[in-house]
Each structure stands twice: as C-alpha cells, then as structure tokens.
Amino acid sequence: MDLTLDQRRETNMELKTEKTVAYCLAAILLVVGVVCYAAFPQKKPEDPIRIMLKSAGGTVLFDHKEHASEDGYGLDCTECHHMWENDGTKPEACTECHTAEAEDDMPKLSDAFHKQCISCHEDDGTAPVECSVCHAF
Amino acid sequence: MPDEKLFIGSHAPYWHNGSSISAKSYDTMLAALPAVVLGISQYGAPALGVLALSVSCAMIWELIMNVAMKRPASIGDGNAAVIGLLFAMLMPATAPWWAVVVGTFVAVVIGKQIFGGIGCNPLNPALVAIAILMLSWESMMDFNDALVNYDFGFNMIYPLAAIKSFGASAVSDYNTVGLLMGQQPGGIGTTFGLGLIIGGLYLILRGHIRWEISLSFLASVFVTALLFNLSDPDKYANPVFHLLTGYTLIGAFFLATEDSSSPVNFFPMLLYGAFAGILTVLIRNIGAFVDGVVFAILMMNVANPLLDKIRPKAMGKGIKHA
Numbered sequence: 001m002d003l004t005l006d007q008r009r010e011t012n013m014e015l016k017t018e019k020t021v022a023y024c025l026a027a028i029l030l031v032v033g034v035v036c037y038a039a040f041p042q043k044k045p046e047d048p049i050r051i052m053l054k055s056a057g058g059t060v061l062f063d064h065k066e067h068a069s070e071d072g073y074g075l076d077c078t079e080c081h082h083m084w085e086n087d088g089t090k091p092e093a094c095t096e097c098h099t100a101e102a103e104d105d106m107p108k109l110s111d112a113f114h115k116q117c118i119s120c121h122e123d124d125g126t127a128p129v130e131c132s133v134c135h136a137f
Numbered sequence: 138m139p140d141e142k143l144f145i146g147s148h149a150p151y152w153h154n155g156s157s158i159s160a161k162s163y164d165t166m167l168a169a170l171p172a173v174v175l176g177i178s179q180y181g182a183p184a185l186g187v188l189a190l191s192v193s194c195a196m197i198w199e200l201i202m203n204v205a206m207k208r209p210a211s212i213g214d215g216n217a218a219v220i221g222l223l224f225a226m227l228m229p230a231t232a233p234w235w236a237v238v239v240g241t242f243v244a245v246v247i248g249k250q251i252f253g254g255i256g257c258n259p260l261n262p263a264l265v266a267i268a269i270l271m272l273s274w275e276s277m278m279d280f281n282d283a284l285v286n287y288d289f290g291f292n293m294i295y296p297l298a299a300i301k302s303f304g305a306s307a308v309s310d311y312n313t314v315g316l317l318m319g320q321q322p323g324g325i326g327t328t329f330g331l332g333l334i335i336g337g338l339y340l341i342l343r344g345h346i347r348w349e350i351s352l353s354f355l356a357s358v359f360v361t362a363l364l365f366n367l368s369d370p371d372k373y374a375n376p377v378f379h380l381l382t383g384y385t386l387i388g389a390f391f392l393a394t395e396d397s398s399s400p401v402n403f404f405p406m407l408l409y410g411a412f413a414g415i416l417t418v419l420i421r422n423i424g425a426f427v428d429g430v431v432f433a434i435l436m437m438n439v440a441n442p443l444l445d446k447i448r449p450k451a452m453g454k455g456i457k458h459a
Contacts, residue, residue, distance in 0.1 A: 018213035030193035036186025
C-alpha cells in the first residue's frame with residue numbers, strides 16, 4: 001500500500017531532521033577537534049617519563065622516571081648526565097652531543113648508552129645485565 | 138506434515154516498527170560512550186581532539202563522496218560518524234591530525250564508499266584504516282612509543298607487547314581488576330574493559346549486534362589462549378589476560394559484529410567469531426604483530442561470503458532443467 005501524503009511528509013521531515021542533526025554534529029565536532037589540536041599541542045614533559053631508544057638489536061623502553069625518582073631507583077642526575085645546559089640548571093640530553101655515528105673523540109650514542117647502562121647495572125648487582133631484558137621490544 | 142518452525146507471515150499493509158539506521162548508529166555511539174569518556178578523562182584534550190576530528194572528518198568524507206558520486210547525502214544515517222568514532226577509539230591519543238584525516242579517508246572512502254556505501258562494504262571500514270596505518274606508520278601505532286610522555290601511576294608498558302617480549306612472567310605486573318577498569322595503556326576507547334562489556338550487552342539487548350558473533354569470538358579467544366597457556370605456562374599468558382587487553386573487547390562487541398562484513402546465519406556466525414578468535418591468539422602468540430584482532434577480523438571479513446554459503450536447506454525439492 002502506498003504511503004499517504006501525511007505519512008510521506010512525516011518521513012521526509014524525519015530524514016531532513018536527521019540530516020540537519022548530522023550537519024550540526026559534523027560542524028561542531030570539527031571545531032572541537034581543531035581547537036583541541038590547536039590549543040593543546042602535545043608537549044614533552046620537562047623531565048622525560050619514558051624514552052624509546054630504537055635499535056636494530058631490539059628497541060629499549062628506558063623508564064627515565066623510574067631511574068630518577070625518589071620512589072624508584074633514586075639516581076642523582078649526575079650519575080648519568082655529565083654535561084649541563086649553559087645556565088647550569090638542567091642536565092644536557094644525551095643526544096645533544098652523542099649522535100648515531102661516532103665523531104672525532106665523541107662516542108656514538110649506542111656506545112655511550114651501553115657504557116653508561118651496563119657498567120651501572122653490573123655494579124648494582126641486582127639490575128639486569130642480559131641484552132634481551134633491555135632490548136626487549 | 139505441518140512444521141511448527143515455519144515462519145508465519147501475514148498480508149500487507151505492514152506497520153513500520155520505527156527502527157532506523159540512524160537510531161542504530163546513535164545507539165552504537167551511546168554504547169561506546171563509557172569507554173570513550175574514560176579515554177578522554179585519562180588523556181584529556183588530545184584524546185577529545187582525535188575523537189572529535191575523526192567523527193567530523195568521517196562525515197565530511199562521506200558527504201564529499203556523496204557529492205562526487207551524485208548520490209543523496211547519506212551522513213544523516215550516522216554510519217560515517219560510527220566509523221569515525223570506532224576508528225578514533227582504536228587510535229592512540231597522541232595521533233597527529235593528518236593521521237586522523239588520512240585514516241578516516243581510508244575508512245570511509247576506500248573501506249566503504251567505493252564499494253557502494255552502507256551495506257556493501259566487504260571489510261570493516263574502521264579496521265581497514267587501522268590496518269593501513271599500522272603497516273604504514275608503525276611507530277605511531279606502537280602504544281609504547283606513542284604514550285611515552287604519559288604516566289598515570291599504573292604500568293604503562295602495553296600489556297600485549299610486554300608478554301610478547303617477556304613471556305607470561307609479565308602478566309603479574311598487571312592487575313586483572315585494573316585491566317577491567319582501564320588501567321592499561323592502549324587506544325583511546327579500547328582500555329576500559331567494563332565499559333566495553335556494558336556497551337556490548339546494551340547493543341545485544343537492543344538487537345543491534347548478534348550475541349553469536351561476540352560470544353563465539355570471546356569464547357574462542359579464551360579457549361585458544363588457554364590451550365597455549367597449558368602447553369607452556371611460562372611463555373604464554375593466561376586467557377583472562379588475553380580477553381582484557383589489546384583490542385579484544387572492542388573487537389568482540391563493536392568491530393567483528395559490523396553488519397555488512399559479518400555473516401547472517403546462525404552457524405556461520407559462530408564459525409566467523411570462533412575463527413576470528415583463534416586467529417587473534419595465533420597472531421598474538423606466534424605471529425609477528427603484537428595484537429592480532431585487526432588482521433584476524435579482516436581475514437574473517439574476507440571469508441564471510443564463503444561462510445554464509447552454509448545456510449538452511451531451502452524447502453521443497455529442486456528440479457533441474459525444469
């Protein structure tokens with residue numbers, strides 16, 4: 001049976017409302033999305049929490065916070081960082097000087113990390129020293 | 138001989154029961170809300186940005202395709218919004234804007250519209266997009282890498298990556314109730330297990346998704362993971378861990394149950410869910426990828442037309458060369 005004129009009108013009205021709701025939703029969410037991206041850009045925390053060190057032998061997920069915080073291993077900054085930023089308030093990031101390839105007398109990044117991490121882990125006695133425990137991912 | 142199982146139909150005119158695609162779409166979005174809200178409360182504005190941009194971009198891509206193909210505008214049915222929402226739920230909160238734009242383009246245009254729109258897509262559109270992003274921008278979709286700057290006070294190593302690297306011993310670092318309550322890193326809307334279960338049950342009770350697919354998927358993930366766990370308890374995680382981590386729950390209730398890419402008959406639905414579950418655990422435990430849900434469901438989407446060939450016999454006797 002064909003729809004009556006009233007029923008057709010009702011259906012058309014419903015479809016129109018649906019479309020209007022969808023257009024409004026799309027417009028509002030677009031604005032919300034753009035504002036969120038523009039006003040709240042991803043910021044790196046002042047002190048790194050975790051650092052992903054990519055390596056052919058397996059990526060290392062280094063928990064910087066765990067090593068540095070009092071609740072964790074409580075290491076002093078200077079136990080790893082031996083260079084400070086110009087104003088002397090903040091340790092220099094390892095990657096500022098150590099690059100992927102060795103330059104002159106500067107050890108390359110992976111050598112610097114290996115020397116730093118492994119010697120400390122060995123001295124500690126309880127920290128893992130097997131490659132696969134750090135090069136895990 | 139009379140058969141009590143016969144479907145009894147009556148003459149026209151029929152009365153429409155009031156259901157519509159838009160009602161189903163908005164119900165699905167409502168069901169996803171608990172998981173989405175927890176994601177926003179954890180990650181804040183960046184998560185809201187990904188979700189809002191994804192839903193709006195998916196709708197805009199749909200509208201652009203409608204105009205390009207000279208078809209009536211179909212964004213009113215809310216299907217594109219659901220695709221955008223599910224895609225965003227699978228993404229990390231740190232996803233850049235261009236990944237959301239590209240992802241929703243792949244989902245709506247390549248995953249759905251080029252096949253003819255709603256009901257014609259052979260694969261789940263949101264999963265097509267996620268699979269392409271996973272293969273193209275591996276590090277962006279690696280939750281360990283993407284969420285390095287977040288700390289919520291619980292273990293922030295992606296659970297499935299942890300068991301892949303450290304074996305079943307890593308399971309003890311996670312609390313089962315915590316996993317259920319969203320205390321794990323992951324996609325914006327994939328970590329709140331309880332919320333996803335409540336949303337899934339709501340969809341089942343409303344008749345929007347089929348319990349056969351969800352239940353068989355979860356049961357087969359459980360059984361397959363249990364068999365692996367029994368064979369080597371040191372290497373393979375327990376089945377409950379597999380159920381509560383990664384994309385398992387969102388896959389069971391929101392992804393595998395997508396209408397046009399899943400079977401319609403009873404037995405095929407059970408097979409579809411069961412094989413997807415088995416493949417998920419196989420990929421997780423012995424495959425290269427950390428989580429297997431995306432590729433497992435896509436594989437079963439491909440097998441869906443074949444599975445649906447298993448159907449009840451038609452009544453009466455066929456006559457050849459009639």
